[in-house]
Amino acid sequence: MISAYTGTQIREAEKPLLDSGMGAVLMQRAARGMAGAAIAELRSRGHRLYGSSVAVLAGKGNNGGDGLFAAAHLAGRGMRTTAVLASDTAHPDGLAAFRRAGGRVVTLTDANAGELAALAGRADVVIDALLGTGAQGGLRGASADLVSRLAAGSHGLVVACDVPSGVDADTGEAGGPVLPADVTVTFGGAKAGLLADPGADFAGRVVVVPIGIEDALPWPALRRLEAADLAALLPRPARRAHKYSRGVLGVVAGSPAYPGAAVLACRGALAAGVGMVRYVGPPEVADLIRHSCPEVVCSTGTVAETHVQAWLVGAGMDGSDEDEMQRVRDAVDSGLPTVADAGALPVMPDVLAPQVVLTPHAGELATLLQRLGADLDRGAVEASTLAAVRRAAGLTEATVLLKGASTLVASPYQDFYSQSEGTPWLATAGSGDVLAGIIGALLAQVGPDVGRFRERGIDPDERWAAIAAMGASLHGHAGAAAAAGGPLTAGRISDALPEVWGKVSTLSN
Numbered sequence: 001m002i003s004a005y006t007g008t009q010i011r012e013a014e015k016p017l018l019d020s021g022m023g024a025v026l027m028q029r030a031a032r033g034m035a036g037a038a039i040a041e042l043r044s045r046g047h048r049l050y051g052s053s054v055a056v057l058a059g060k061g062n063n064g065g066d067g068l069f070a071a072a073h074l075a076g077r078g079m080r081t082t083a084v085l086a087s088d089t090a091h092p093d094g095l096a097a098f099r100r101a102g103g104r105v106v107t108l109t110d111a112n113a114g115e116l117a118a119l120a121g122r123a124d125v126v127i128d129a130l131l132g133t134g135a136q137g138g139l140r141g142a143s144a145d146l147v148s149r150l151a152a153g154s155h156g157l158v159v160a161c162d163v164p165s166g167v168d169a170d171t172g173e174a175g176g177p178v179l180p181a182d183v184t185v186t187f188g189g190a191k192a193g194l195l196a197d198p199g200a201d202f203a204g205r206v207v208v209v210p211i212g213i214e215d216a217l218p219w220p221a222l223r224r225l226e227a228a229d230l231a232a233l234l235p236r237p238a239r240r241a242h243k244y245s246r247g248v249l250g251v252v253a254g255s256p257a258y259p260g261a262a263v264l265a266c267r268g269a270l271a272a273g274v275g276m277v278r279y280v281g282p283p284e285v286a287d288l289i290r291h292s293c294p295e296v297v298c299s300t301g302t303v304a305e306t307h308v309q310a311w312l313v314g315a316g317m318d319g320s321d322e323d324e325m326q327r328v329r330d331a332v333d334s335g336l337p338t339v340a341d342a343g344a345l346p347v348m349p350d351v352l353a354p355q356v357v358l359t360p361h362a363g364e365l366a367t368l369l370q371r372l373g374a375d376l377d378r379g380a381v382e383a384s385t386l387a388a389v390r391r392a393a394g395l396t397e398a399t400v401l402l403k404g405a406s407t408l409v410a411s412p413y414q415d416f417y418s419q420s421e422g423t424p425w426l427a428t429a430g431s432g433d434v435l436a437g438i439i440g441a442l443l444a445q446v447g448p449d450v451g452r453f454r455e456r457g458i459d460p461d462e463r464w465a466a467i468a469a470m471g472a473s474l475h476g477h478a479g480a481a482a483a484a485g486g487p488l489t490a491g492r493i494s495d496a497l498p499e500v501w502g503k504v505s506t507l508s509n
């Protein structure tokens with residue numbers, strides 16, 4: 001499990017060490033770690049260190065200090081180094097070390113931003129050390145101008161120091177231009193803003209450098225399940241399991257206009273190991289399901305008559321069939337774990353419960369929040385995904401999963417997960433229906449199994465968020481495997497899932 005923290009949490013963990021005079025030691029650890037990561041990245045790209053060039057963009061705070069010390073290390077390894085100071089002041093010890101190592105220093109002004117952007121663009125490595133956890137808002141003035149020009153032109157490898165400058169370490173919001181990094185080297189613990197969009201768009205690969213504060217870190221602000229967590233959390237049938245003991249998922253989905261969504265949801269659920277899928281809904285949708293997935297038991301009955309452990313509602317529903325909408329409401333009212341997607345979202349009661357997992361995309365989340373009185377449009381959700389999903393979970397008291405390049409999950413008790421195993425090819429019609437199917441299948445199988453989660457450091461009350469994150473992770477792994485670098489259709493996500501499941505569930509912890 002990857003744990004991520006807010007800048008404030010990291011600073012609080014640093015404070016006792018800073019108070020005891022260890023600040024310079026922490027900075028040296030950070031700088032050495034960053035220099036090492038830059039060297040490893042350069043070598044992996046086939047560059048020789050000696051004679052390669054590095055430009056460090058250094059702000060006036062400790063982030064700039066880290067960058068200057070790291071560049072001094074790189075100068076010591078034979079690299080040609082230039083520091084672009086963003087203001088007249090710079091970290092004094094960092095600047096002194098940089099000068100001693102033979103680095104060249106230039107100072108950014110309003111007049112020379114274009115010239116210095118061109119200079120930095122010619123370097124083999126750019127270290128972005130303008131702003132870190134002490135930033136208030138995004139880049140401004142000449143620094144913003146420099147970064148805009150650099151981002152727009154050609155440039156070498158970009159290594160961000162702690163966070164890409166201008167990305168809020170707590171939220172992932174970007175308050176101005178940001179230089180996209182190839183690698184972000186972050187200190188003491190990953191920052192939550194690196195795992196939430198749009199921050200994750202700019203972070204590239206995230207490398208965590210331990211600096212000695214790790215034991216003082218609090219409960220993380222955000223977590224990411226890794227393959228070993230899936231291995232521990234995924235169900236395995238007992239020797240004497242039968243289809244009912246393995247979990248039955250009820251599906252209320254599809255419509256005459258969108259019957260395929262119900263098929264894809266059922267296929268996702270079947271691929272995710274559920275013992276049985278029961279479909280209740282219109283006969284024309286049931287006919288297609290019977291044809292495409294003969295394993296599914298179809299009926300036109302009511303929710304009360306249908307014995308299941310969890311429900312999936314909403315995929316492919318357009319609100320036109322009142323019987324279907326009643327089934328949606330009844331499923332949610334049943335108190336059973338329920339994943340609610342697409343067409344179910346507009347008819348959800350305002351206040352729900354943690355075992356209800358809502359799975360909106362950004363536009364649907366904006367609509368949901370507007371219905372609950374928040375003044376947010378789709379753009380505002382996309383600009384601030386973590387805040388939006390937090391707000392939605394707080395207002396609805398449900399578990400909320402926001403689909404995206406980084407899929408975020410928030411529990412109503414404010415536990416957060418971010419999963420990003422997928423591929424942009426997953427942005428295809430029907431992909432969300434498969435995800436709902438996978439989550440529904442997991443709810444039916446592991447929802448009641450409190451112990452499984454406790455053993456993995458997950459509060460039993462928070463397990464619904466963890467289950468949604470498991471679903472997002474499996475969906476991402478299966479999508480990446482099925483795409484294999486090329487285009488993908490939604491049905492292939494379910495086809496790839498059993499093999500992906502098999503691989504991750506045999507990993508040792």
Ligand SMILES: NC(=O)C1=CN([C@@H]2O[C@H](COP(=O)(O)OP(=O)(O)OC[C@H]3O[C@@H](n4cnc5c(N)ncnc54)[C@H](OP(=O)(O)O)[C@@H]3O)[C@@H](O)[C@H]2O)[C@@H](O)CC1
Pocket residue numbers: 014018023024026027030059060061062063064066130131132133134135136137138139140161162163187211
């Ligand atoms: N403490 C330690 O020993 C360790 C710290 N570490 C490192 O320190 C980093 C945090 O350092 P930090 O606290 O100095 O803040 P930082 O992010 O460099 O920038 C703040 C400065 O910039 C300014 N400023 C603010 N916003 C601005 C804006 N929008 N546009 C322009 N300027 C703006 C603001 O000045 P002000 O405006 O307040 O005068 C302030 O001076 C952290 O990310 C990690 O890299 C690690 O080495 C581990 C050991």
Ligand SMILES: [K+]
Pocket residue numbers: 063128129130131132160161162163164165
């Ligand atoms: K930075």
